[in-house]
Amino acid sequence: MLRITGAKVIVSCPGRNFVTLKIETSDGVYGLGDATLNGRELSVVSYLTDHVIPCLIGRDAHRIEDIWQYLYKGAYWRRGPVTMSAIAAVDTALWDIKAKVAGLPLYQLLGGASREGVMVYGHANGTTIEETVEAARRYQAEGYKAIRLQSGVPGLASTYGVSNDRYFYEPANGNTPHENVWSTEKYLRSVPPLFEAAREALGWDVHLLHDAHHRLTPIEAGRLGRELEPFRPFWLEDATPAENPDGFRLIRQHTTTPLAVGEVFNSIWDAKQLIEEQLIDYIRTTVVHAGGITHLRRIASFADLYQVRTGCHGATDLSPVCMAAALHFGLSVPNFGVQEYMRHTELTDQVFPHAYTFENGMMHPGDAIGLGVEIDEDLAAKHEYKRAYLPVNRLEDGTMWSW
Numbered sequence: 001m002l003r004i005t006g007a008k009v010i011v012s013c014p015g016r017n018f019v020t021l022k023i024e025t026s027d028g029v030y031g032l033g034d035a036t037l038n039g040r041e042l043s044v045v046s047y048l049t050d051h052v053i054p055c056l057i058g059r060d061a062h063r064i065e066d067i068w069q070y071l072y073k074g075a076y077w078r079r080g081p082v083t084m085s086a087i088a089a090v091d092t093a094l095w096d097i098k099a100k101v102a103g104l105p106l107y108q109l110l111g112g113a114s115r116e117g118v119m120v121y122g123h124a125n126g127t128t129i130e131e132t133v134e135a136a137r138r139y140q141a142e143g144y145k146a147i148r149l150q151s152g153v154p155g156l157a158s159t160y161g162v163s164n165d166r167y168f169y170e171p172a173n174g175n176t177p178h179e180n181v182w183s184t185e186k187y188l189r190s191v192p193p194l195f196e197a198a199r200e201a202l203g204w205d206v207h208l209l210h211d212a213h214h215r216l217t218p219i220e221a222g223r224l225g226r227e228l229e230p231f232r233p234f235w236l237e238d239a240t241p242a243e244n245p246d247g248f249r250l251i252r253q254h255t256t257t258p259l260a261v262g263e264v265f266n267s268i269w270d271a272k273q274l275i276e277e278q279l280i281d282y283i284r285t286t287v288v289h290a291g292g293i294t295h296l297r298r299i300a301s302f303a304d305l306y307q308v309r310t311g312c313h314g315a316t317d318l319s320p321v322c323m324a325a326a327l328h329f330g331l332s333v334p335n336f337g338v339q340e341y342m343r344h345t346e347l348t349d350q351v352f353p354h355a356y357t358f359e360n361g362m363m364h365p366g367d368a369i370g371l372g373v374e375i376d377e378d379l380a381a382k383h384e385y386k387r388a389y390l391p392v393n394r395l396e397d398g399t400m401w402s403w
């Protein structure tokens with residue numbers, strides 16, 4: 001038995017907030033798990049510290065599945081982003097420990113490599129089509145095989161996904177939420193010309209992606225998907241809010257553009273209908289928000305039955321600990337599709353030194369034992385938590401809207 005002797009939550013803000021769980025064991029091996037829930041970070045800190053950690057001490061760190069079930073079924077209150085992020089952190093840390101004890105990189109325990117590397121997509125954005133296409137060209141020159149295109153919408157002051165920085169788009173900031181203004185009509189006019197210009201400039205040997213960020217109705221999404229078809233997008237992401245999965249059936253009736261959804265999902269139950277009715281092509285659930293490696297494997301195995309592939313969320317609010325876990329998972333899972341990769345800042349990378357690498361559009365988790373990611377606790381302690389919110393979205397007449 002490998003006893004859990006201690007666990008602590010490390011909150012740090014090296015440019016943005018991260019919550020990291022560190023679990024220690026009787027033979028000195030420790031493991032890390034990401035528990036960051038963007039804009040609601042401290043709720044998971046409390047869930048872990050006040051409610052989960054006291055139940056972990058003394059348990060056998062090797063019993064990953066049993067601990068997962070204990071935290072999930074045992075809480076009585078199932079699912080939800082706070083619960084599932086906390087369980088994810090415990091689960092990830094336990095896999096890190098098990099792989100370290102085995103003396104193997106985690107992906108070897110998950111069945112070994114199913115491919116040479118993990119294809120990632122980068123974010124090209126700009127305030128105009130020209131700027132966005134120019135940014136995409138730079139990604140292509142750096143070897144990216146898949147690029148997400150988000151451009152400013154003429155007539156709207158600010159839009160999600162668009163920043164002037166080359167790499168670092170950061171959605172959460174401000175002591176109170178920033179307010180964006182939205183017009184579906186203006187947006188819908190702006191996306192097809194963006195894709196047309198991008199295909200003309202970049203050719204056809206690169207995958208192009210787009211995120212609608214839950215702001216369309218199903219019929220609007222169907223129209224956008226259809227208008228993008230000539231430009232062969234890899235996927236249209238979060239076309240409509242997925243609380244009502246039936247909405248995706250309506251989109252499907254109107255377009256063959258592949259659909260991706262699930263970055264806000266936290267369990268297999270959120271994805272079940274979408275997967276079994278083949279209403280989506282890519283499932284975006286990720287390690288930190290969907291119950292860790294144990295639960296993500298379950299979702300992926302289920303999705304594989306229906307030829308739905310993975311496309312894990314990988315924005316900057318998913319820490320390098322999550323990124324490492326995602327890469328071990330992505331390298332080994334049979335039905336891998338693509339992995340999102342938004343680079344972290346240099347300071348974040350200093351706080352979380354890691355073995356994973358990027359080369360020519362592909363990433364690899366590296367061959368360090370465990371997850372292959374560390375936390376520099378002294379440096380982390382120098383950067384205190386700073387409240388930050390995701391933005392909100394309103395229609396031009398002031399109505400609150402999805403974002």
Ligand SMILES: O=C(O)[C@@H](O)[C@@H](O)[C@H](O)[C@H](O)CO
Pocket residue numbers: 038171211213263313314315316317340390
């Ligand atoms: O596709 C994506 O990366 C996103 O939709 C994110 O920017 C998302 O809004 C943030 O990660 C939320 O924390």
Ligand SMILES: [Mg+2]
Pocket residue numbers: 211213237238263
């Ligand atoms: Mg998204």
